Amino acid sequence: MDRTTPRPGLRAQLLRTKPVDQIVSEAGHGTGGPASMRRSLGLWQLTALSIGASLGTGIFVVLGESVPLAGPAVVVSFVLAGFTALLSALSYAEMAGAVPVAGSSYSYVYATVGEFAGWLCGWCLLLEYGVSVAAVAVGWGQYVADVVHAVSGLTLPAWTVQPPGSGGVVNLPAALVVVGAVLLLVRGAQESAAVNAAMVVVKLVVLALFCAVAFTAFRAGNLTPFAPLGAAGATAAASRLFFSYIGFDAASTAGEEARDPRRDLPRAIVLSLVVITAIYCLVALAAVGARRWTWFDGVEVALVDILREVTGQTWVGVVFSAGALVSIASVVLTVLYGQTRILFSMARDGLAPALFGRLDRRGVPVLNTVVVGGAVAVLAALVPLGALADATSIGSLAAFALVNVSVVVLRRTRPDLPRTFRVPLFPLTPLLGAAMCVLLALNLGTGTWIAFGAWTLVGVAVHLGYGRHRSRLAVPAPVPAREPR
Template sequence: MFYRFFHKKPLPNPTSESAKQQLPRTISLTQLTLVGVGSTLGTGIFFAMAETVPIAGPAVIISFLLAAITGGLTALCYAEVSSALPVSGASYTFTYITMGEGAAVLVAACLLLEWGIAGAAVAVGWSTYLNQLIEMVTGSAIPEMWRTPPLLSDVEGLEFGGTGVVNLPAIAVVWLCTLLLLRGSQESARLNAWLTITKVSILLLFVAMSLTVFRIEHFAPFMPFGISGVSAAAAIIFFSFVGLDSVVNASEEAINPQKNIPRAICTALLIVTTVYVLVAVSGLGVQTYDQFVGVGGALPAILMRATESPATAIMLATGAVISIFSVTFLTLFGQARIYFAMARDGLLPKCLARTDPKTHCPKAGTLLAGLAITPLAGFFPSHVLWAMVSLGTLMVFIAVAISLILLRQRKHTPPEFRVPLYPATPIISIAACIYLIANLSGTVFTLFLLWLSLALLFYAAFGQRGAHKLAQHQGSMAT
């Protein structure tokens, strides 16, 4: 049934037919770094505080650092592997080369889970902040039936019974981002750069304003729910770092990727972690941990409490709308590149591997990404999906660390960047990911296994036959 499951893709050959389908290299180091910052910064800090401070208390700062350390260990592994293999598809391609086609399909399923569900959930969050901003400015809200989904969620799962019909703003932002991405990678990178700079500036302004009323007594008791609360919060917070692999997804479009990919990953991680910790510390200095429940944990509400000025809350809500827009933008960017790489390998229809002759954008893949996210954004609530995003991302990170170990064993040409303290770094990275996975719920694992089963069925029915036909075609061309 799975006759190609362990078939490995050869190391990149610049003279091969697939190499001729490469995307043009137009993204600079600065733009690449801002892709990493833009796709990571904003997702967690605008959503995670209300979810994690009530279960970890002020020790949520440690939770952020634990998640950052796990992300940092994996970032080092990403840096070396992507420096050695600067091609589109990121961890999917790395796994294909080192572990085989079947494992690569499972990793691709995790990536699509990460980018697809994250993109939808972020779009739903964008809708919430947009409504909050409109209400602050005009006093009127978007009608509830057009901004809330028909499905309700709790820790047990999903059920019908919501007051809404469809979340129109969430769908609108998905397609606005999709249309902008169709303009091409260079234009997309420039837009993301401006959005990211604006986002960082607004968050730093939040920190500065919050520190004017900072009270150290809000940090006592520091760990009211013990180490279990810190661990549970870290597992949830981990989705705040899912955007780092967007840098690797742009490998094939990066200028001088062997040097710039590692630099961009490490710089983006440092910037994101610094801003996250600053915002968390300053927010906790404004109010006690039990005031972070629900709307009280939103950054505009915290700033309103700190400054007692509606104008500052409006400013931050505006920043949230900009920030979350850029994250949705980049989740679609990453998803389209995964489709492109899989189609180029014959695992998806070949139309997804074609690029527009004018914009050099994988047009069909970008449109498919928008179509895939639309129903999730329009009809599902966001918070039940974040744990699925974390699990998918952690599994991808484990695959990258294993790929690094296997690539070293193949004695591939030494890359520009090499992981320090090898093999301890990838081994510790795997252990840290497993530790965070252990803190997720059983329901999440059930849904995750169902998704992987569907991916394997698709691979057995279509994917491996397409890959086999492509291999035969390339073999005949070579002879």
């Protein structure tokens, strides 16, 4: 009679790592059936995926909420947040070239630090991606109400466009844009990428329109005092604005649908972040130069109002708002795509229910997309934007810090692993990246930390009670029976 090896102890279970070669060999395959993901995305589509996931609510909505925290120094806040993101982006680029799979930072941490850390990273990513989609959808709802009022003069009932606690009952536009993204995603990655690429072009055009108009009203006096709330204010704004950068890693979630992932993923991640940071700083400078920083307090759609006041024309604001609707919708689409791919990888490893890892005959995780989209739509309809943005930032910062650590660990454990990109100034860059993530996280509010702590405890309980027993690495290996004497 065959026997099996005894189960490892709890410590061994929590620290076991999944071999990189095994992770790569499983790429593209689901939890059942012969279907596999299709490699159809090139460099431009991957770059557009990251730009589409980042360039949205952060500049269209959250900018107005951050200026009162930092004053004109909000430009520095964008640079600080962008620098922090760049340090992590370089680590992502190295890991994406070495481990080109759909799990993004979840898979990177699983392969280096261990299963428990990988699970917590994935758990943070579920918070980051799911909550950020909801937050972006809430911002989309604000622009819907603005466009309807500008075109028809009608004011949508507050109960239909605001969540509980903000004067309403349900944010219907926010829920509807998530449902629309789900319908597109279930058609396939290539179709979704084509639509997103068109949306990215639209958002670049509308932001160029804003800068062209706002700089005509630029007044140097509006930039003084430059930092009325000091360095603390600029740092606090950077912590909130980090939310604007979280999509740069979206390309890494497409590792199993990229045509040449080892070459294109690192390029797409770094290129997209450079483009995003430049645009953010330019738009922020144009905004605070056109209006004093105190003007932004309580203004929900600041960029639209600036255009209307500068030009004196309603139609300019309407055109910009319509472009913003398209732009923000692309964030919903791309970030929701990333979340479904991360959950797909977790299900394939046995750490999440197998239904999230099933592919249809076209290689699309349809059931995963529908379930996740439904949950996000409910969240978007019922939770205010500010709370969502802060919760997203802390989840992102935790995941990014772990990826920086993973680069250091993988360099030591697998120095022979082929890498198409290497982090410069190693190990200073990843260690500084992790430290910057911790610094920004410490500037988030107590309520955000309490919510994050509660989310983490739930994640720990889920893994201890479910994941560690169902992990594919937990299946004991058979041991040959001894021959009878």
